[in-house]
Amino acid sequence: MESAIFEIFDGLPRQGPGSNECTEKAFNMLSSLPAGTKILDIGCGVGMQTIHLAKICKDCYITATDIYQPFLDKLMENAAKxxxxxxISTVCASMDDLPFEAGEFDVIWAEGSIFILGFEKGISYWKQFLKSGGYMAVTENTWFTNEPSEEVVEFWQEIYPGIMNxxxxxxxxxxxxxxxxxxxxLPxxxxxxxxDxxxxxxxxxSDNYKGNTEAEMILEFNxxxxxxxRERPDEYGYAFYIFQKNKL
Known part of the structure; x- marks a missing residue:
């Protein structure tokens, strides 16, 4: 099953919904960044947002993490081009067991990844790696209506019951x-x-996994x-949240 998941997402230009325009809009909400700003991009995938951050912040140094080394290899191949x-440097590590020092980063970035930990757990655990006054920018699954349809509620209860408005x-x-x-x-x-x-x-x-019941379930779920x-685009989606660690 894990093989099928990685094979699906390894072939995509971006591993979750997003765009360079959204990345840039969120980044422009950060202010007073120091020279040589250090950014930690958690759950980076192949790093489309990582590379765009490096383009728009020419005095930033980015450490990108993911649990799947082929994603990181592709990121560095694209960064070199x-x-x-x-x-940009990469570290193969799980987002719930990061090998960094306390207060090491000015900014923590996470597009389409924090749901793996859960929002509250993620921002609480990652907080230690931010400097006092450091920023966090994450996309999170979010309700956009107070009355979602029954089918949508059932779907989210199955995959991510922690979704909030x-x-x-x-x-x-x-x-x-x-x-x-x-x-x-996010639009x-x-x-x-x-x-698409x-x-x-x-x-x-799909043909590669015929007869593999678990993999077929993953493909059908997608x-x-x-x-x-496509049927309910106004009921839920990602919101980009930008916030700052309380200054000591």
């Missing part, structure tokens, strides 16, 4: 010792582009996920 490999998510951020700076919804177009690529990839590799979002 862009002439950015001198400011924007006000409740911001309460969690504040309770964890951060000051909220801003948030914004539906970011999901459609991701799902995902759907093609699922179709491409098809269900894509179909549901």
């Amino acid at each position: 862009e002439g950015l490999d001198d400011r 924007i006000p409740d998510t911001e309460k969690v951020i504040t309770a964890a010792g951060y000051d909220v700076i801003d948030n914004f919804k 539906v177009s970011a999901w459609y582009e991701f799902y 690529n995902l759907e093609k990839r699922v179709d491409e590799i 098809r269900k996920e894509i179909k549901l979002f």
